[in-house]
Amino acid sequence: MLGFVLRRFSVAFPTILVIITVAFFMMRVAPGGPFDLERPMPEETRQVILASYGLDKPLIFQYFDYMGNLFQGDLGPSLKLRDKDVAEIIAEGFPVSATIGLFSMLLAIGLGTLLGSIAALRQNSGTDFSVMTFAMVGISIPPFVMGPILALVFGLYLGLVPTGGLDPRYGMTPDRLILPVITLALPQIAIIARLMRASMIEVVRSNYIRTARAKGLSAPAVIIRHALRSAILPLVSYLGPASAAVISGSLVIERVFQLPGIGKHFVDAALQRDYTVVMGVVIVYATLIILLNLLADLLYGVLNPKVKYES
Amino acid sequence: MTTLYTPKEKAELIEKAAVQGRSLWDDARVRLMRNKAAVTSMIVLAILVFLATIGQLLWVHDYDTIYRDRVWIAPTMDNWHILGTDAQGRDMVARILVGLGVSLMVGIVATFVSLLIGVTWGATAGFIGGKVDQVMMRFVDILYSLPFIFFVIILMVTFGRNIVLIFVAIGAVEWLTMARIVRGQTIALKGMEFVEAAHAAGVSRPKIIQRHIIPNVLGPVVVYVTLMIPVVILAESFLSFLGLGVQEPLTSLGRLISAGAQDMEPAPWTLIGPAVTMMVTLFCLNFIGDGLRDAIDPKDR
Numbered sequence: 090m091l092g093f094v095l096r097r098f099s100v101a102f103p104t105i106l107v108i109i110t111v112a113f114f115m116m117r118v119a120p121g122g123p124f125d126l127e128r129p130m131p132e133e134t135r136q137v138i139l140a141s142y143g144l145d146k147p148l149i150f151q152y153f154d155y156m157g158n159l160f161q162g163d164l165g166p167s168l169k170l171r172d173k174d175v176a177e178i179i180a181e182g183f184p185v186s187a188t189i190g191l192f193s194m195l196l197a198i199g200l201g202t203l204l205g206s207i208a209a210l211r212q213n214s215g216t217d218f219s220v221m222t223f224a225m226v227g228i229s230i231p232p233f234v235m236g237p238i239l240a241l242v243f244g245l246y247l248g249l250v251p252t253g254g255l256d257p258r259y260g261m262t263p264d265r266l267i268l269p270v271i272t273l274a275l276p277q278i279a280i281i282a283r284l285m286r287a288s289m290i291e292v293v294r295s296n297y298i299r300t301a302r303a304k305g306l307s308a309p310a311v312i313i314r315h316a317l318r319s320a321i322l323p324l325v326s327y328l329g330p331a332s333a334a335v336i337s338g339s340l341v342i343e344r345v346f347q348l349p350g351i352g353k354h355f356v357d358a359a360l361q362r363d364y365t366v367v368m369g370v371v372i373v374y375a376t377l378i379i380l381l382n383l384l385a386d387l388l389y390g391v392l393n394p395k396v397k398y399e400s
Numbered sequence: 401m402t403t404l405y406t407p408k409e410k411a412e413l414i415e416k417a418a419v420q421g422r423s424l425w426d427d428a429r430v431r432l433m434r435n436k437a438a439v440t441s442m443i444v445l446a447i448l449v450f451l452a453t454i455g456q457l458l459w460v461h462d463y464d465t466i467y468r469d470r471v472w473i474a475p476t477m478d479n480w481h482i483l484g485t486d487a488q489g490r491d492m493v494a495r496i497l498v499g500l501g502v503s504l505m506v507g508i509v510a511t512f513v514s515l516l517i518g519v520t521w522g523a524t525a526g527f528i529g530g531k532v533d534q535v536m537m538r539f540v541d542i543l544y545s546l547p548f549i550f551f552v553i554i555l556m557v558t559f560g561r562n563i564v565l566i567f568v569a570i571g572a573v574e575w576l577t578m579a580r581i582v583r584g585q586t587i588a589l590k591g592m593e594f595v596e597a598a599h600a601a602g603v604s605r606p607k608i609i610q611r612h613i614i615p616n617v618l619g620p621v622v623v624y625v626t627l628m629i630p631v632v633i634l635a636e637s638f639l640s641f642l643g644l645g646v647q648e649p650l651t652s653l654g655r656l657i658s659a660g661a662q663d664m665e666p667a668p669w670t671l672i673g674p675a676v677t678m679m680v681t682l683f684c685l686n687f688i689g690d691g692l693r694d695a696i697d698p699k700d701r
Binding site: 228230341371 | 665
């Protein structure tokens with residue numbers, strides 16, 4: 090198992106390096122720069138500013154400078170937000186993004202597993218039909234449609250939750266996070282429910298479940314202790330893609346609900362050519378996604394003894 | 401008494417019998433036609449496609465005509481603004497129809513791009529096998545774990561908001577699963593007895609490919625393509641929503657929803673119209689995809 094983890098890291102490290110390199114050069118090829126204002130500034134001023142950030146050097150030197158600083162843990166200063174380091178921006182935004190991401194994943198896994206299992210155990214009943222209809226709705230309505238609609242109905246018409254993002258005075262309060270979390274989780278709840286239903290239907294037909302029933306175990310014990318354990322495997326292998334989907338979904342959610350997470354910073358920074366912020370966010374998310382994928386694979390191995398890490 | 405046939409007549413008879421038999425596709429069609437949700441979806445989708453192509457030409461308003469004195473008019477029968485007007489006084493029906501057309505086109509073209517890359521990559525890997533296969537599929541595995549949306553965003557920023565680029569960018573991102581499916585099918589089919597049997601019976605190679613390989617690879621590919629179109633439409637809308645998709649005055653459903661979300665307090669109809677259109681379209685495509693999957697590959701039912 091340790092060998093497996095080490096081998097995965099040996100692939101992950103070059104992968105991240107390639108991601109950083111590609112992102113770096115793609116960003117620089119983009120026309121325009123961080124200091125192209127609506128009102129053109131004098132050329133000398135521009136040169137001074139560029140030189141102060143080291144942006145006047147040849148691109149390849151800039152790249153090595155950046156990588157050198159990166160290996161010392163320095164993500165550089167933001168080019169657009171004055172007096173802010175990229176590390177500071179990420180440190181401020183990450184808790185918000187992580188909170189909604191984490192709660193969405195928990196909600197999606199919990200509710201998705203529950204709904205999918207119930208649908209499978211009552212296959213072709215009214216319950217099954219309603220759950221699958223709900224899942225179809227969840228898959229067909231993207232977060233950027235669901236978000237505004239939920240905000241319109243629950244925020245504006247019913248007045249149950251405040252609209253307009255986080256209140257800086259109170260920070261992250263449940264009433265302001267509940268809609269973003271639900272919106273982000275809905276498609277994942279739907280996908281997980283469909284996955285769980287399919288695999289649960291297959292598992293409850295298998296011989297060892299019949300044996301467990303035959304020896305007199307109660308229905309809940311059979312399901313929870315025996316069936317769920319193997320039915321949950323497809324869900325575990327979906328966790329990697331799910332976390333990637335939640336992270337990309339958060340780009341939209343943070344914009345819809347005006348949350349100051351790093352996804353919102355990323356889009357703004359890409360549009361304004363704030364190179365260092367774009368790079369910082371890409372590095373954080375790429376590392377996170379690769380780690381989560383590894384974690385999901387390890388969890389799969391723990392739950393499924395058939396998997397050997399030796400090969 | 402038995403009738404004797406010349407080899408040529410025999411071949412013709414076999415050919416005829418094969419045509420008269422119920423093929424995989426006949427069975428699939430019968431099963432699909434029994435699926436009410438899928439049939440309804442096909443009818444609705446046909447209507448939507450008609451509206452987005454012919455309908456937008458026939459509609460009384462143009463999508464880019466600005467009526468300065470008719471900003472944010474609620475849905476009304478006056479002047480045929482049956483879904484209202486937007487912040488600049490443009491007719492919502494005309495804009496939704498154009499947006500729907502762009503979204504559907506992006507869905508089809510980008511899916512085709514990913515189909516092309518995915519089938520080529522997967523078939524090559526599966527056919528050659530061995531080391532080449534391992535390297536090629538390992539590459540797909542690595543790409544799978546990347547935060548692709550970030551690259552698409554950077555790509556859009558780099559090369560400007562070009563509609564062709566949207567096709568390529570989305571298609572280039574979505575081909576991975578297609579490659580996996582095609583590779584798996586190719587490997588499985590290579591070793592199948594019925595392929596060998598056909599070969600032993602003297603069926604020519606093009607005939608084997610036409611009669612046995614293509615229909616067997618086609619099933620999963622068709623299903624996946626149908627389910628991919630909504631995914632691609634979503635991806636485009638996602639980019640448009642972030643302000644990275646098609647450019648004004650041209651529009652797409654994602655862009656309309658984005659604008660509607662900003663104006664939902666004074667003018668909720670600018671959100672509701674495009675949002676409902678998008679939901680209905682995606683519903684239809686997903687129901688058709690699910691129906692096709694159940695029809696072609698009924699073992700899941």
